[in-house]
Amino acid sequence: MIAELGHYALVLALALALVQGSVPIWGARTGDPGLMAVGTSTALAQFGFVAASFAALTWCHVVSDFSLATVFENSHSAKPLVYKISGVWGNHEGSMLLWVLILALFGALVAAFGANLPPTLKATVLAVQAWIAATFHLFILVTSNPFARLAQAPFEGRDLNPILQDMGLAIHPPLLYLGYVGFSIAFSFAIAALIEGRIDAAWARWVRPWALVAWMFLTLGIAMGSYWAYYTLGWGGWWFWDPVENASIMPWLAGTALLHSAVVMEKRDALKVWTVLLAILAFSLSLLGTFLVRSGVLVSVHTFANDPARGVFILAILILFIGGSLALYAWRAPALRQGGLFAPISREGALLFNNLFLTTICATIFVGTLYPLAFEAVTGNKISVGPPFFNLTVGLLVIPLLLAMPFGPLLAWKRGDLYGVAQRLIAALAVAIVGMAAAGAAAGGGPVLAPFAIGLALFVMAGAVTDVVERTGLFRVPFAAAFGRAAGLPRSAWGTAIAHFGVGVALLGIVGETQWGTERIAAVKPGETISVRHYDLTLDGLTPRRGPNYQELIARFTVRRNGEVIGVMEPSKRTFPVREMTKSEAALMTRGTSQLYLSLGDTDAAGAITVRLYHKPLVLLIWVGALVMMAGGGLSLSDRRLRVGAPRPARPKPALPAAA
Amino acid sequence: MRAGLLLALVVAAAAYAAPARAVLPDEVLPDPRLEARARALSRDLRCMVCQNQSIDDSDAPLARDLRILVRERLKAGDGDRQVLDFLTARYGDFVLLRPRLSWRTAALWGTPAAVLILGAFGLVVVLRRRAPAAQTAALSAAEQQRVDDLLRQDG
Numbered sequence: 001m002i003a004e005l006g007h008y009a010l011v012l013a014l015a016l017a018l019v020q021g022s023v024p025i026w027g028a029r030t031g032d033p034g035l036m037a038v039g040t041s042t043a044l045a046q047f048g049f050v051a052a053s054f055a056a057l058t059w060c061h062v063v064s065d066f067s068l069a070t071v072f073e074n075s076h077s078a079k080p081l082v083y084k085i086s087g088v089w090g091n092h093e094g095s096m097l098l099w100v101l102i103l104a105l106f107g108a109l110v111a112a113f114g115a116n117l118p119p120t121l122k123a124t125v126l127a128v129q130a131w132i133a134a135t136f137h138l139f140i141l142v143t144s145n146p147f148a149r150l151a152q153a154p155f156e157g158r159d160l161n162p163i164l165q166d167m168g169l170a171i172h173p174p175l176l177y178l179g180y181v182g183f184s185i186a187f188s189f190a191i192a193a194l195i196e197g198r199i200d201a202a203w204a205r206w207v208r209p210w211a212l213v214a215w216m217f218l219t220l221g222i223a224m225g226s227y228w229a230y231y232t233l234g235w236g237g238w239w240f241w242d243p244v245e246n247a248s249i250m251p252w253l254a255g256t257a258l259l260h261s262a263v264v265m266e267k268r269d270a271l272k273v274w275t276v277l278l279a280i281l282a283f284s285l286s287l288l289g290t291f292l293v294r295s296g297v298l299v300s301v302h303t304f305a306n307d308p309a310r311g312v313f314i315l316a317i318l319i320l321f322i323g324g325s326l327a328l329y330a331w332r333a334p335a336l337r338q339g340g341l342f343a344p345i346s347r348e349g350a351l352l353f354n355n356l357f358l359t360t361i362c363a364t365i366f367v368g369t370l371y372p373l374a375f376e377a378v379t380g381n382k383i384s385v386g387p388p389f390f391n392l393t394v395g396l397l398v399i400p401l402l403l404a405m406p407f408g409p410l411l412a413w414k415r416g417d418l419y420g421v422a423q424r425l426i427a428a429l430a431v432a433i434v435g436m437a438a439a440g441a442a443a444g445g446g447p448v449l450a451p452f453a454i455g456l457a458l459f460v461m462a463g464a465v466t467d468v469v470e471r472t473g474l475f476r477v478p479f480a481a482a483f484g485r486a487a488g489l490p491r492s493a494w495g496t497a498i499a500h501f502g503v504g505v506a507l508l509g510i511v512g513e514t515q516w517g518t519e520r521i522a523a524v525k526p527g528e529t530i531s532v533r534h535y536d537l538t539l540d541g542l543t544p545r546r547g548p549n550y551q552e553l554i555a556r557f558t559v560r561r562n563g564e565v566i567g568v569m570e571p572s573k574r575t576f577p578v579r580e581m582t583k584s585e586a587a588l589m590t591r592g593t594s595q596l597y598l599s600l601g602d603t604d605a606a607g608a609i610t611v612r613l614y615h616k617p618l619v620l621l622i623w624v625g626a627l628v629m630m631a632g633g634g635l636s637l638s639d640r641r642l643r644v645g646a647p648r649p650a651r652p653k654p655a656l657p658a659a660a
Numbered sequence: 661m662r663a664g665l666l667l668a669l670v671v672a673a674a675a676y677a678a679p680a681r682a683v684l685p686d687e688v689l690p691d692p693r694l695e696a697r698a699r700a701l702s703r704d705l706r707c708m709v710c711q712n713q714s715i716d717d718s719d720a721p722l723a724r725d726l727r728i729l730v731r732e733r734l735k736a737g738d739g740d741r742q743v744l745d746f747l748t749a750r751y752g753d754f755v756l757l758r759p760r761l762s763w764r765t766a767a768l769w770g771t772p773a774a775v776l777i778l779g780a781f782g783l784v785v786v787l788r789r790r791a792p793a794a795q796t797a798a799l800s801a802a803e804q805q806r807v808d809d810l811l812r813q814d815g
Contacts, residue, residue, distance in 0.1 A: 235717055242712045344787060352783060360775045367771040375764070384706045385768065386714065386757025393772045523685045601684070610684060 003068055006056025007147040010097075013049040013104070014137035016042050020107075021130035024123035025195075036119050039126035040111040046133065047108035054088075054101045057146050061088050067153035070094060070146045076159035076578055078549040086170035087160045092294065092310075093146035095173060099290070100136045102174070102181040106210075107133065110185060117206060124192035125185075132184055135317045143310045159549065159578035168228030176221030176248060180286040182214025183255055187283035190276045191325055194332040204266035204275065209637055211262060211279070215255045216633040222248050223626035231586055236597045236614050238513070238622060241390040246369040247289030253362040254282040257355045264348050268340040268413060271348070273333045274355070280329060284322040285362070291318050297373060343415040350408035350416075357401040364393050402456050405503065406463020409496055410470060424470055428462035443516065450515035457511065461504035464497045495636025499629045506625025509593070512618025519615075523608035532615045535596060536560045537569065542609065550574045552585070555600055555609060559589060571598045571611070593620040683716065684724070689731055698731050701743055705730070706757050714757055 020042035027035025057070075061084050066072040074091045075084060089098040107129040114122045140146070189207045193199040225248070230238040239245065258278040264271045291297070295311030342348040368385045375383050406428055410421045436455030443450055469475065471489055474482040520532045529538045537557040545552050552574040559567045571587035586599040594617045601610030683702075689695040702716035707723040715723040715730075726747070733743045747755050759765045 237717065240712065240717075356776065356779045356783065360772055360779060363775045364772045367768060371759075371765075371768045379764070381752070382754040383759050383765070384754055384757050385759055386704075386706060386712065388704050388758035389768075392758075397772055397776075521683055521685050521688065 002056050002059050003065065003147045003149065006053045006060075007145070009049045009053040009056065010137060010141060010147075013046050013053065013100075014134060014141065016046040016049060017130045017134035017137055019130075020046060021127050021134055025127035028120040028123040028127075028196075031120075033119060036123035039123045039130075043104075043107040043111035043126050043129070046130070047104040050097075050101050050104040054097055057094060057097060058085060058088050060147075061085065064157065065153075066155070066157050067149050068146075069148045069150050072150060072154050072157050074160050075157040076549060077156060079160060079165070080548055082167070082170060083160060083165045087164070089173050090160050090164045090169060093140070093144045095177075096136070096140050096144050096294070097146055098174065099177055099181060100133060100140065102177045103129070103133050103136065103184060106182060106185050110188075110210075121189075121192055121196065121203075121206075124195055125188045128188035128191045128195075129184060132188075132321065135320070139310075139313050139317065143313050156578075159576065162550070162574065162576045162579065162581050162583045163232065166228065166232055168224065168232060172221060172224045172228055175217050175224055179214050179216075179218025179221050179255075180248075180251060180289065182210065182217055183251060183279075183283040183286050185210040186214070186255075186258065186279040187325070190279035191328065193276060193336075194325075194328050197332060197335050199272050199276065199336050201266050201269045204262045207279065208259070208262045208266060211255060211258050211282075212633055212637050214282075215252070215259055216630050216637070218248070218252050218255060219626055219630045219633070222252060223623050223630075226626075227623050230619075231588060231597075235599070235612065236517075236586070236616060238619075241368075241387045243369050244289075244293055246365050246390075247285075247292050250362050250365055250369075251282050251285040251289065253358050253365070254278055254285050257358040257362075258282050260351045260354050260358075264351050268342065268348060270340040270342065271352070272336050276333065276336070277329060278355075280322075280325045284325065285366075287318055287321060291315060292369070340414070342413070345411070345418050346416040347408065347411045347413045350404060350411050353404050354401065354408065357397055357404075361394055361397045361401075364397065365390065368393070399456065402460050402503070402507070405460050405500055406466065409467045409493075409500070410463075425463060425466055428459055428466045431462040432456070432459035450511055453507065453511040453515070457504045457507035459504075460507065461501050464501035464504065467497045467500070468494070491639040492636040495632045495634075495639070497632070498635060499632025502625045502628030502630075502632060504625070505621050505628055506623075509618045509621030509623070509625055512594070513616050513622065516617045517614060517619075520613040521610070522613075523604060523610050525606070525608045528608075530611065530613055532596070532613050534561050535615065536563075537596075537598065537613060539609075539611075542603075545572075547574065549578070550576045553600075553603075555611070557587075557598065559596065569596065569598050571600045573600045590620065593618050593624070595619050683727060687724070687727055687731065689735070694731075694734050697740060698727070698734055701730050701734075701740055702727055704744070704757050705747060706755050708751060708754060 024036050024039030060068050060071050064077045070093045074087050089095045186207050226238045261271050261275045265275045291314045371385050432455040435458040436451045439454040440451035472482045472486040520530050522530050524539045526539050526541045529536050537559050540556040543554050552572045554570050554572040557569045569587040572585045574583045584599045589596040597614040599612050603609045703714050705715045707713045707715045707718035709722050710718045715726045
């Protein structure tokens, strides 16, 4: 009964989306405020019904209603409650329902907090949002109904894949979807602007917080996914250039470019046409990611052709929205008036440089991800485009981007002084060179690339610090005055500096892990010791243990550093009887920002167990850097000028500064 | 979207339930330099029954066979290029994670440079077209002379 109610709620949500997609825009065209207001109420109601539908599905998972196909396939009565809940989106049908839930949530947020938007713009935005929602509701109802019943309810479920039974999975997809789907708002604003044929700096100011929110969630989601893969997959890799990962990094790159170009648009009324295109691209790439992952096309063109229902449906959605929006763009964009002029060497120029490289990186990943598909479709042969390709091409493209990064915020608008900025960055450059030399000396003839990359990371970080120092006048004016200026600095300026600093931090981590990591692979018996760097790990023994829905074998290692005991690491190997699968649970020991990583393999006849031990220097900085970037985004979001629903200055300005 | 990777892993993990990860102790070559070359080569070779994993990362039996094969070729004195040629002849281009540059992959390898150059070119054209107002800021010597003359006439 609950399942049927959930299904019915989803059908009602589709009906509401159809109303929301037609009535408000009709109102906007004819100037009828009553019809336009329909958008707000339908958006809120639509969210209510999708939420009810999602709650119904969650309920079915929690009470283990195995008469539902999705619950039977992905759950088990003995599964811990948290994984019963996260299992709701651990499969195709449920994850699509989560997708539309978040889509409806964003629509409802615009409806609730968009009171300061011009009514016609708000009505059009909500209508576009509803078009997206309607197609995806239809997709779920037609091809991926999560509420489908089985004719005969089985007694027990098949359990969730053990790899998915992890806290990482519980929170990773919702975060990622908040990012992906969050870009739908920027998309809807872009389409609305094209339909209205009117776009100005105010538009950028309305769009930027939404894009920033989406970007923050996407950053967090990608970082979470990366850390989760790192500790769960058992060999300590954190980025694989898997098509699925590429599908998430592409909208991130386009979104990052969008944030930067929107700044130009807001401040200087320039780059309008380009910003609109980026808003369309960011969400189009999110849709493409959904298609790539959900259609099965990645496994092979043939799998796609054999079971085409879902794939063809999403492909149709893809063509409709991407093709439609680009066509609309080609038709309407030339009508948008171009704004402020600027010299190539200027803040605008630097932001364009950023956009050029981010777009090129995005295009490279796009082509690299889809090339094997196109190649197979055209020639019938298979080729692989793997990590070596992406590391090389993206690695080369990132260097100029990072080199230019400290310059951007220091350049003046309209016409900048490159030489002057270079002079101000001398301290940052000195930090970079010293760091490079120190890294080179410490590594002692290791990879040549590593010291250079360390220098680059330090340059980016020191450049971000320079930005704040220059703005506050620290070292030039008395400390109290600098402090006062720091407090008065717009939060978005702080946000920029902190986010840029985070990029440098992440790069440090990447260099440390990839260039200086060490690895030991050995078969050890109890009492034996393996060593990496200064650490010696002795296997004390193996003990079996029973978990809620698995059995595990725990290996206890005593960790010594230079002979002194510093702790215990307990990697384990879990066997899940329902799926007859085993999973290795790695043990991690954090030392500063570095980690020891230990995972178990098979036990051989002689009683020795295969272990892989890694020392990963600075590895935590990769994710710390992402968090710092996100914090920068958050700070920027809290800037008064960007706060949604605050069109006027919060504090009235004094009429005249006293005796100034 | 990570769920897709998961699906892939599910397939891979279901087929090869052994939890051992990639290179096993008995595969490691005694000569560290040869082993380092083997590891580097392994990272560029695809485990063809897996979803986007190199033979260095994969625990599939095929990956193990390929790792042993690579080491055997290296022990026999093959160069890196010869090892890759040998495997490509056997398994086709699919085995290479870094596609070789040929006319069939020209579009792939050419993308970064092409997009960058076209993008930069497009920017220059657009900025040039919009720049005339900015260019009038400075007067040539002849123009300055004329302005001065006109001003003097007025005065």
